Amino acid sequence: MLTHLTIQNYALINQLSIDFTQGLSIITGETGAGKSILLGALGLVMGKRADLSSLKYDDKKCIIEAQFNLANYQLEELFDDLDMDYEEETIIRREILPSGKSRAFVNDTPVNLSALNELSGQLVDIHSQHQTLSLSDTDFQFSILDALAKNQVKLASYRRGLSKYQKVERELRLKQLEASQSKEQYEYNLHLYKELEEAELRAGEQEELEQKLEKLNNIEEIKLQLSESYQLAASEEIGIQNQLHSLESKLQRISGFAASYEELANRVASVKIELDDVVSELEQANEDVEYNPSELEQLNDRLQLMYNLQKKHQVATVEELLVIFDQLAVKVAQVEGADEALAGLLAEQAKIAEKLDDVAGRITEARTKVIPKLIKELKKLLNSLGMPNANFQIELAPSTSYLANGKDQLSFLFAANKGGSFGELKKVASGGELSRIMLSIKNILSKNIKLPTIIFDEIDTGVSGEVSNKIAAIMDDMAKHMQVITITHLPQIAAKGQQHYKVYKGDVDGVTTSNLKQLNTEERIAEIAEMLSGKDYSESALTHAKELLEL
Known part of the structure; x- marks a missing residue:
C-alpha cells in the first residue's frame, strides 16, 4: 500500500508531499492542472526511463520518493530473488541529476531499473484505457482463472515439478x-x-x-x-x-x-x-x-x-x-x-511427468469449475455498467506440451451485442468497453487475491448517468479489499472516496506550479459542486454535492 509520496523539482511541481491511506482515494482537478504529472512521477518510481525534460529547474536534481507498507503482501521471497533488503516500510527513491544521469534506490540501496520494474509491478498497478490491452494477454487471462480457482499452491507445485522435468530433459538431450x-x-x-x-x-x-x-x-x-x-x-x-x-x-x-x-x-x-x-x-x-x-x-x-x-x-x-x-x-x-544411463533418465522423466500430469489435471479441473462463475459475475457487473448484452466464451483445450502454468490452452472470447459473433477482446471491444471489462475483472480479483495498489486514470471517460454510479460502487467495493486511487472527472465517483485530493495550478513569482492537497469536508462539497455545474456553481449544486457525499 502506498502511504506517502514526495516529489521535488519534477515537471510543474516544485515541492509536494502527500500521505495516502487504505480505501478509496480520489484525485480531481481541472484539465491541465497536473494530474498526469502525478502519474509520470509514479512511473519514474516504478522504473520508467527519465530524461532532463522531467526537471522543473535544470540546475537542480529531481527526487521522487514513494513509501509503501508491505506487511500483507508476502514479498520477502521477491526481495531475496532481487537481492534487496526487505522492510515492511519500504521506500523507493528515484533521482534525476542535472547531468541527465538517473539513479534508483530501494531502502537506500542502489538498484537497476529492471529490478525496480519487477518490484514496483507488485506494488502499483496504474490502469488507464490504453493499458486494457493486457486483457488480451493469455498470461493475464490465466491469472484471472487461477485467482478464482485458488490454484496458487497447485501452480507452485507444478512449477517445481516442471523445473525438475526440464532439468532431466536437458540432461537427457545432452546424454543423447x-x-x-x-x-x-x-x-x-x-x-x-x-x-x-x-x-x-x-x-x-x-x-x-x-x-x-x-x-x-x-x-x-x-x-x-x-x-x-x-x-x-x-x-x-x-x-x-x-x-x-x-x-x-x-x-x-x-x-x-x-x-x-x-x-x-x-x-x-x-x-x-x-x-x-x-x-x-x-x-x-x-x-x-x-x-x-x-x-x-x-x-x-x-x-x-x-x-x-x-x-x-x-x-x-x-x-x-x-x-x-x-x-x-x-x-x-x-x-x-549409455543405453542403461539413458534408460535411467527416461524412467526418472516418466516418473516426474506422471506427477506433473496429476497436478496439471487438478489445475485444469479447478479452472474448468470457475469458468461459469467468472462468466456469470462478469455479465452481471457489465450489465450494471451499461453493457446488458455482453457475453463471454471461455474454453480450455488440452495441450500436449508442458506449459509454464499447466497443460491448458485458453480461448477467451467476447461478444458485445446480442447475437453478435465472438472474437478476441482487442478486436471486437471498444476502448470504453475494455475499460469496463477490466474494472469488472479487477473487482472480481480484489475479492480473491491480494492485489497491489491500483490507480485508475480516468477510465470513466465517456461515461455518465447511472453507469457512473455503478462504476463508483464497484470502485468503492474494491476499496474494501485493497487501496484504490482514482483520477476522475465524475462527481459520482469523487463522492465515494474516503480521501479526496485536488490537483491545482498556481503562480509563484511568475512561475506556474502544480500542487496537490487533501480536501476537508467543506472543500470536498465545493469541489464536487464545481464538478457538477462549473466554477459558478449554484446552491442546488451544493445541495446535490452534499447528497452525493451523504451529508
Whole structure:
C-alpha cells in the first residue's frame, strides 16, 4: 500500500508531499492542472526511463520518493530473488541529476531499473484505457482463472515439478547427443582398444626387448670375446689361474717369516677365489651364448608392433600407449553403458511427468469449475455498467506440451451485442468497453487475491448517468479489499472516496506550479459542486454535492 509520496523539482511541481491511506482515494482537478504529472512521477518510481525534460529547474536534481507498507503482501521471497533488503516500510527513491544521469534506490540501496520494474509491478498497478490491452494477454487471462480457482499452491507445485522435468530433459538431450557423437566413433575406438588389448603391453617391456635385441645382433662378437677371455684365464700353460696359483704357492712359503708376507699370501688367495668364480661364470656364459634366429625374429616382430602402435597414436613410449588404452576403455564403456544411463533418465522423466500430469489435471479441473462463475459475475457487473448484452466464451483445450502454468490452452472470447459473433477482446471491444471489462475483472480479483495498489486514470471517460454510479460502487467495493486511487472527472465517483485530493495550478513569482492537497469536508462539497455545474456553481449544486457525499 502506498502511504506517502514526495516529489521535488519534477515537471510543474516544485515541492509536494502527500500521505495516502487504505480505501478509496480520489484525485480531481481541472484539465491541465497536473494530474498526469502525478502519474509520470509514479512511473519514474516504478522504473520508467527519465530524461532532463522531467526537471522543473535544470540546475537542480529531481527526487521522487514513494513509501509503501508491505506487511500483507508476502514479498520477502521477491526481495531475496532481487537481492534487496526487505522492510515492511519500504521506500523507493528515484533521482534525476542535472547531468541527465538517473539513479534508483530501494531502502537506500542502489538498484537497476529492471529490478525496480519487477518490484514496483507488485506494488502499483496504474490502469488507464490504453493499458486494457493486457486483457488480451493469455498470461493475464490465466491469472484471472487461477485467482478464482485458488490454484496458487497447485501452480507452485507444478512449477517445481516442471523445473525438475526440464532439468532431466536437458540432461537427457545432452546424454543423447553425447551417445550419438560417441557412437560415430565407437567402432573405431573399439578397434583401437582391441588392438592395444591384444598387444598385451606392459610398462618397461620395450627397454628389456631392445636390450635383448642388441645382444642377439652382436652374438658373434660376444661369443668370441667370452671364449678368448675364458682361454686367457684358464689356459694350462699361460692362464691367469695357473699364474696366480704359482704366485700363491711362492708367497705361502715365506708367509711364516713375516706378518706382511702372510698378509700378501692371504690377499692373493682371496683374488684366486674371486678369479675362480669369474672363470666359472665365463665358462657358463660361453656355453649359454648361441645364435637363435627364431628368437631374433620374435624380438624384431614384438618391437616392430610397439613402434607401429606408437607411430599410429603419435607417442614415443609404451607407457603412453597404456594411458591411451585406459582412455579408450573409458570411451568404449561409456557408449556400451549409455543405453542403461539413458534408460535411467527416461524412467526418472516418466516418473516426474506422471506427477506433473496429476497436478496439471487438478489445475485444469479447478479452472474448468470457475469458468461459469467468472462468466456469470462478469455479465452481471457489465450489465450494471451499461453493457446488458455482453457475453463471454471461455474454453480450455488440452495441450500436449508442458506449459509454464499447466497443460491448458485458453480461448477467451467476447461478444458485445446480442447475437453478435465472438472474437478476441482487442478486436471486437471498444476502448470504453475494455475499460469496463477490466474494472469488472479487477473487482472480481480484489475479492480473491491480494492485489497491489491500483490507480485508475480516468477510465470513466465517456461515461455518465447511472453507469457512473455503478462504476463508483464497484470502485468503492474494491476499496474494501485493497487501496484504490482514482483520477476522475465524475462527481459520482469523487463522492465515494474516503480521501479526496485536488490537483491545482498556481503562480509563484511568475512561475506556474502544480500542487496537490487533501480536501476537508467543506472543500470536498465545493469541489464536487464545481464538478457538477462549473466554477459558478449554484446552491442546488451544493445541495446535490452534499447528497452525493451523504451529508
